[in-house]
Amino acid sequence: xxxxxxxxxxxGGTGKSNITANLAVACAMYGDARVGVIDTDIQSPGVxxxxxxxGKKLQHPLNQYLQGQCKIEDVAVDVTKSxxxxxxxxxxxxxxxxxxxxxxxLREGYEVSMLSEGFNQIIDxxxxxxxxxxTHPGLNEETFLSIAVSDGLFVVMRPDSxxxxxxxxxxxxxxxLDVPNIYMIINKLLPKYDVASVKKEVEKTYKxxxxxxxxxxxxxxxxxxxEVFITIHPEHELTGIFKEIYEIARQI
Numbered sequence: 001x002x003x004x005x006x007x008x009x010x011x012g013g014t015g016k017s018n019i020t021a022n023l024a025v026a027c028a029m030y031g032d033a034r035v036g037v038i039d040t041d042i043q044s045p046g047v048x049x050x051x052x053x054x055g056k057k058l059q060h061p062l063n064q065y066l067q068g069q070c071k072i073e074d075v076a077v078d079v080t081k082s083x084x085x086x087x088x089x090x091x092x093x094x095x096x097x098x099x100x101x102x103x104x105x106l107r108e109g110y111e112v113s114m115l116s117e118g119f120n121q122i123i124d125x126x127x128x129x130x131x132x133x134x135t136h137p138g139l140n141e142e143t144f145l146s147i148a149v150s151d152g153l154f155v156v157m158r159p160d161s162x163x164x165x166x167x168x169x170x171x172x173x174x175x176x177l178d179v180p181n182i183y184m185i186i187n188k189l190l191p192k193y194d195v196a197s198v199k200k201e202v203e204k205t206y207k208x209x210x211x212x213x214x215x216x217x218x219x220x221x222x223x224x225x226x227e228v229f230i231t232i233h234p235e236h237e238l239t240g241i242f243k244e245i246y247e248i249a250r251q252i
């Protein structure tokens with residue numbers, strides 16, 4: 001049975017989608033695994049752009065599945081070759097980026113339980129080792145569902161006051177939902193801060209282990225969310241951090 005890993009943040013702008021994409025590729029590359037990435041941020045999707053699908057017409061976006069117009073397997077886009085992965089296989093399950101499709105599903109709504117049904121169908125029918133969920137930031141019904149069915153949850157936060165407070169709420173809810181494995185990822189840490197000290201402070205504050213601390217890297221900013229960082233910078237320090245996070249995910 002494949003593992004469901006959710007990557008969540010209390011607010012947007014934390015780098016959650018970039019982390020999801022890189023962790024997914026790490027699972028495929030280092031684990032020689034079959035991996036799926038699903039974008040449940042229906043209102044503002046974007047992780048598929050990082051996989052190079054931003055300018056392409058999506059034949060069956062996730063929106064169609066949620067409206068009963070196709071099977072969840074029809075949504076899958078195999079991005080293994082385009083990412084030039086030598087090991088593993090990676091499938092993207094993108095949501096529609098067109099304004100008309102977004103407003104349509106917001107207006108008409110959908111049965112949220114279809115998401116959990118879809119998660120299980122994807123894992124079983126496509127024989128996935130990992131399914132990574134790029135969640136909607138904040139707290140809503142979709143987020144609660146994604147977190148509740150997860151084998152592991154990675155909460156992404158930036159080291160500022162708003163995130164410290166919002167993350168506290170997120171973690172409290174995750175604990176009440178009995179998520180078995182919860183980890184923190186600190187992103188966009190300024191170089192002037194000591195990584196070890198920040199890790200110690202965060203773990204003391206939240207009583208949750210920190211899976212990784214990602215400093216602000218100009219090289220990552222330069223990708224402008226158009227590429228998966230670790231595929232083009234295999235020897236970079238940041239790639240090593242994602243490999244460490246993968247090792248934690250592997251043990252979940």
